[in-house]
Amino acid sequence: MDWDKLRIFHAVADAGSLTHAGETLHLSQSAVSRQIRALEESLNATLFHRHARGLILTEQGELLFDATSAMVRRLDTAEARIRDSKEEVFGELRVTATTGFGSLWLAPRLPTLYSSYPDLKIDLMLEERVLDLPMREADVAIRMKEPSQADLIRRRLMGVRMRLYASPKYLESAGTPKRMSDISMHRLICQNPTSHQVSAGVSLISQLMTHDVRSLLTVNNYFGVLQGVLSNLGIGVLPDYLLEDFPEMVRVLPDIESNEVPVFLAYPEELRNSKRIAAFRDFVTEEIIAYRKRRTDEDAG
Known part of the structure; x- marks a missing residue:
C-alpha cells in the first residue's frame, strides 16, 4: 500500500473529517477525498461511512486505523531516538501524572526545568487513567503506585501521606x-x-x-x-x-x-538513553531531594 495514502487515511480517521485532516496535512479537501477513494479502490473496501455529522470508520476502516496507529507510534519512537542521539535536549516530552500531583506539585516547579532547557516542549497530560508507556501514549509517567506494566524503568521518588x-x-x-x-x-x-x-x-x-x-x-x-x-x-x-x-x-x-502512598517515576526501557528523559528525571530527582531536605530541616526545627 502507498504510504502517502495511508498517512492521509490516518489523518482523516483521527480527525473524523476531510476538512480538518486537510488543514493538518496542508491539502485541499478534494485532494484528501481523492486519495481516500483511491485507497478504498485499491483495497476493494469501504473505509468510512459518510454522514452529515462527519466520517465514521467501517469495520475494515477500524482494522486499518489500528495498523496505521501502530505505525505512527513506531515512527514517533524512531524519531525520538534519533533526536535523542544528539547532544542537545529539545523537542517534545510527553509527561503523564495524576491530576492532583501534576497540577499542585509538578507544574509549579517546571520553571526550573525550562530555565535549564528552554527549547524543551512538554505536553503535560493530567489524568487518573494509567497511560500505556510501552505503546508510547506518553514518554514518562509519575504515578501514585508502582507501575505494573512490563519493560519499564521505574524509580521510587518519595512517599506521600x-x-x-x-x-x-x-x-x-x-x-x-x-x-x-x-x-x-x-x-x-x-x-x-x-x-x-x-x-x-x-x-x-x-x-x-x-x-x-x-x-x-x-x-x-x-x-x-x-x-x-x-x-x-x-x-x-x-x-x-x-x-x-x-x-x-x-x-x-x-x-x-x-x-504512605509511594510516588514512582517510570519510562519505557527503549528510552533509557533519551536525553530528554534524563533531563526530566534529573530535574524531578533534584526537586525531590531539595523537598526532603526542607522537610527534614523543618522537622528538626
Whole structure:
C-alpha cells in the first residue's frame, strides 16, 4: 500500500473529517477525498461511512486505523531516538501524572526545568487513567503506585501521606478539633469516596465518615479540595506535600494520617538513553531531594 495514502487515511480517521485532516496535512479537501477513494479502490473496501455529522470508520476502516496507529507510534519512537542521539535536549516530552500531583506539585516547579532547557516542549497530560508507556501514549509517567506494566524503568521518588488541613480563619470561627470524633462538628472537604484516588485516601475518608460528619463538600480532585480549604470552607483531606507551597494551612489532628502512598517515576526501557528523559528525571530527582531536605530541616526545627 502507498504510504502517502495511508498517512492521509490516518489523518482523516483521527480527525473524523476531510476538512480538518486537510488543514493538518496542508491539502485541499478534494485532494484528501481523492486519495481516500483511491485507497478504498485499491483495497476493494469501504473505509468510512459518510454522514452529515462527519466520517465514521467501517469495520475494515477500524482494522486499518489500528495498523496505521501502530505505525505512527513506531515512527514517533524512531524519531525520538534519533533526536535523542544528539547532544542537545529539545523537542517534545510527553509527561503523564495524576491530576492532583501534576497540577499542585509538578507544574509549579517546571520553571526550573525550562530555565535549564528552554527549547524543551512538554505536553503535560493530567489524568487518573494509567497511560500505556510501552505503546508510547506518553514518554514518562509519575504515578501514585508502582507501575505494573512490563519493560519499564521505574524509580521510587518519595512517599506521600493524606492528612487533615484547615485555614487559620476557619479554625478561628469553627474551633480546632481535639479528637477524631470532633470531626462531626465540622465541614469535611474531601474527594468523593467513589472517585478515582489513592486507596489510602479512600480508607482515611471512610474512617472519618464513621463520625457522622455534620457538613460535607466532596470534589473529584485534590485541587478542588485545596481551593475549598483556602476559601475557609472546612477541614480538608489533602496530601502532605502541599504544606510546603501553602504554609498558611494548619494541620489538624496531627496524629491522624493515611498509610504512605509511594510516588514512582517510570519510562519505557527503549528510552533509557533519551536525553530528554534524563533531563526530566534529573530535574524531578533534584526537586525531590531539595523537598526532603526542607522537610527534614523543618522537622528538626
